[in-house]
Amino acid sequence: MTSRFSSFRRLAALAAFCTAGVLLSSTAAAAVRKYDMNIEDTRITLVEKQQYHTFAFSGQVPGPLFFVDEGDQVEVNVNNVTALPHSIHWHGMLQKGTWKMDGIAGTTQAPIQPGESFTYKFIAEPSGTMWYHCHVNVNEHVVLRGMWGPFIVRPKKPTALEKTVTKDFIMMLSDWDSKWADKPGFGGLPGDKFDYFTINGKSFPDNQPLRVKQGDVVRMRFIGAGDLVHSIHLHGHVMTVAFKDGFPLPAPYKADTLAVAPGERYDVIFTADNPGLWMIHDHVDSHVMNGDRPMGGIMSVLEYEGIKPDDFYDWKKKKFEPNFYYEESLKKGPGIYTNDGFKGQAVQ
Amino acid sequence: MTSRFSSFRRLAALAAFCTAGVLLSSTAAAAVRKYDMNIEDTRITLVEKQQYHTFAFSGQVPGPLFFVDEGDQVEVNVNNVTALPHSIHWHGMLQKGTWKMDGIAGTTQAPIQPGESFTYKFIAEPSGTMWYHCHVNVNEHVVLRGMWGPFIVRPKKPTALEKTVTKDFIMMLSDWDSKWADKPGFGGLPGDKFDYFTINGKSFPDNQPLRVKQGDVVRMRFIGAGDLVHSIHLHGHVMTVAFKDGFPLPAPYKADTLAVAPGERYDVIFTADNPGLWMIHDHVDSHVMNGDRPMGGIMSVLEYEGIKPDDFYDWKKKKFEPNFYYEESLKKGPGIYTNDGFKGQAVQ
Amino acid sequence: MTSRFSSFRRLAALAAFCTAGVLLSSTAAAAVRKYDMNIEDTRITLVEKQQYHTFAFSGQVPGPLFFVDEGDQVEVNVNNVTALPHSIHWHGMLQKGTWKMDGIAGTTQAPIQPGESFTYKFIAEPSGTMWYHCHVNVNEHVVLRGMWGPFIVRPKKPTALEKTVTKDFIMMLSDWDSKWADKPGFGGLPGDKFDYFTINGKSFPDNQPLRVKQGDVVRMRFIGAGDLVHSIHLHGHVMTVAFKDGFPLPAPYKADTLAVAPGERYDVIFTADNPGLWMIHDHVDSHVMNGDRPMGGIMSVLEYEGIKPDDFYDWKKKKFEPNFYYEESLKKGPGIYTNDGFKGQAVQ
Structure with missing residues (x-):
């Protein structure tokens, strides 16, 4: 189904490899965290022989961990390598002044069509346990196609606990x-x-x-x-x-x-x-x-x-x-982390 | 199905027109709020072409908004113009000293039979967001037949927030x-x-x-x-x-x-x-x-x-x-408000 | 199905009769509460003619009430008189230092096989409303076979309320x-x-x-x-x-x-x-x-x-x-209470 995007997919994967990571911003307080993320037709295994066709962020379910500091500038370029339209909602992000980055197809943006890309740019606030997921046909894409990942914002002022x-x-x-x-x-x-x-x-x-x-x-x-x-x-x-x-x-x-x-x-x-x-x-x-x-x-x-x-x-x-619960990545401090344990097989 | 009640229905509708509204009581503190409300076979539209046969309070779903002050005396005469028995539970109302007004068919009252009426009289307390609904065959009447409406009691001592x-x-x-x-x-x-x-x-x-x-x-x-x-x-x-x-x-x-x-x-x-x-x-x-x-x-x-x-x-x-969320009615202060936007078509 | 256990069952029932009740421990503060409990194929009636085959603790659903003091030593010998394996998890009990008493077949113990027994020994803490239930095939045994009962721990320091x-x-x-x-x-x-x-x-x-x-x-x-x-x-x-x-x-x-x-x-x-x-x-x-x-x-x-x-x-x-809600037993103070009203018929 997605074979017509195969060369696009390879390019996108290369781009992801090149731009992932942290670029410190000019201010001491906030980093710019850039990431290039594909949405890919991916077959994962839930348990034993039960496989599932997903539209996986960076080819994995859950998607990559975004672990950022409160106030960081986040820039994610999303390449839709599947055959269906998508978008990403950064669930919990306030999007103060950036409502068009909220990722709602039909409200804040047109859906990202197959073969297209879209770059989300927003400030990471408030702090805490957040997540991201598709906001197109959520009944299928979120519930059945694994289009979700964790988004953790480290607070400037953590609680004593x-x-x-x-x-x-x-x-x-x-x-x-x-x-x-x-x-x-x-x-x-x-x-x-x-x-x-x-x-x-x-x-x-x-x-x-x-x-x-x-x-x-x-x-x-x-x-x-x-x-x-x-x-x-x-x-x-x-x-x-x-x-x-x-x-x-x-x-x-x-x-x-x-x-x-x-x-x-x-x-x-x-x-x-x-x-x-x-x-x-x-x-x-x-x-x-x-x-x-x-x-x-x-x-x-x-x-x-x-x-x-x-x-x-x-x-x-x-x-x-280790790291099945992203516990190793979380020890490393802010960053954007893929996880080989969550990778599936690409569906051609 | 309900044609045998048609003249009764017309009379009841007339009564509703006449008695709706606020009658100030003799004390400064509390009003007497009287209302005459039919339960009517009504076809509403949920969305697009999907219609639904309801037993609608005053021919609308949700039912009329009761917006009253804490301590008000509420009197609602209910006329059952449908072909099935009903009652009304005023969910959240304490019914202090008036347990027979609690609206539970089989416990606090006999059901209101088709063609019959029943008058509920009770004091509006405590304050807050309450609601009312049928208490006969709730699995059908509440869940599927739209027999519910909002009941808001304005507090004597609102919170600062x-x-x-x-x-x-x-x-x-x-x-x-x-x-x-x-x-x-x-x-x-x-x-x-x-x-x-x-x-x-x-x-x-x-x-x-x-x-x-x-x-x-x-x-x-x-x-x-x-x-x-x-x-x-x-x-x-x-x-x-x-x-x-x-x-x-x-x-x-x-x-x-x-x-x-x-x-x-x-x-x-x-x-x-x-x-x-x-x-x-x-x-x-x-x-x-x-x-x-x-x-x-x-x-x-x-x-x-x-x-x-x-x-x-x-x-x-x-x-x-406007007023789809009763936001306009709530601005007007206490009263009992119907809403033409919620009206359906009478089922003959 | 369980006829091969019938003499075992009679013996177990006798044991239960003999050992139920309270044995005060040597310290003033904590009692030792021993109980002998069968798991029995039992047919109960849910309502009207609707019966259900359960694996009932002491032949009743809910199971016997454990009403103990915080800090009591609890010892329950469980005899599995049914044809299927079981275990008991004491939901809410901390099992401080006694994790092998937690009742999880496949993790803390081997399942109690038909005809076998297992004795749980643990300290009742913390206080509050707890319960116990089987931890084998919970989708059937807990949800459909009535394998649950109340476990109330009376606090050393109750709240004012x-x-x-x-x-x-x-x-x-x-x-x-x-x-x-x-x-x-x-x-x-x-x-x-x-x-x-x-x-x-x-x-x-x-x-x-x-x-x-x-x-x-x-x-x-x-x-x-x-x-x-x-x-x-x-x-x-x-x-x-x-x-x-x-x-x-x-x-x-x-x-x-x-x-x-x-x-x-x-x-x-x-x-x-x-x-x-x-x-x-x-x-x-x-x-x-x-x-x-x-x-x-x-x-x-x-x-x-x-x-x-x-x-x-x-x-x-x-x-x-009376006592359908164990309200009479709870008045009597700590003890282990069966309830004839919850008994079913033994399935031979």
């Missing part, structure tokens, strides 16, 4: 209907039956554990990127719900289970003070399914360093791939 | 299954597939923009009048979530996305400080559909005065009808 | 799909259509009223034990939402409607200051159904002492069975 954090995880929650896996341009209709559920694009057991050591102060950034409410339960710890949509809550509260609706973000913080292997999962029990097979979906394990699992442990022989 | 409001919008959210559009008396069953989604009874693009000017302090009153959770995202602004079910929150919090469950009300307040055209929509992506057509449903645009839209703007040629 | 409580009710909310009623080992699949909805395992009108007298300070403990969000509306009173997942909220807020997601718990407190008969029900209107019959499901009535109902009252001739 977040300053203590030593481990930072991003968890994007979404839902899929396998019926539409191989039908790009279709799906996302009333009555669709979601049967796969992922954290950062993968279902248990093909996602990854969250590794911590005793004494860590852990932050989890939940992002509701799909179509359903997910009710996240962490075992063995008390979460302090500290941020909503990036904003510090005036009265942070404690919870062991937290409902995350589509579009919402919640940052929770807790101390890793209870060594063991602890489940974290969606308590909507029908969301811990892989199709009709139980105990998959939105489920992972908080693994403490030094805990020796028993033989019955589902992940006894699991190969660990 | 709400005193600053200059623009006040009411947004009732609901869901429809087109399968039952022409089958009054049926529908609202487990497994129903909602395929239309409305704000104040209309879907994008047949609803209206929310018009503001720079400097306005905007209040939006979300009312969950349907069967589903709606996750409302406002672009370009930070909402302060200030009221829940009419009550001031002790710790108002900031959000760009807010989940509204059935029966709940949330009042958010924000300053219009960012001129542009800004989407506001349900982030449950399957709720921005009109049947199987994307980018409709629960979606609107916050339009700033003086912004010139581009040619690609979906509402470039939109005819503006 | 909760000290005033005079009536304490437990309300576990859940959802059922009648298609799987007689197919143990199956069900809980994507696309399932929930058509029955219960409070403590029974639907209106086969559940019970909540009886109070004027002046009572009422606590309702909502537990999301099913697969759906329930939006609970109480008429005639203002709920103060005081606890979330057992933890006192730093800023309790007022509401008349409260959304409870799966796994979550909310404790609300209000004063019974408005005599009458008042509905309390799920405002998701499709959840007040019994199959395709309206005005059932998650619905009950708050009945004040001394109020004389009218003849149209649905529960005019209702036989009252």
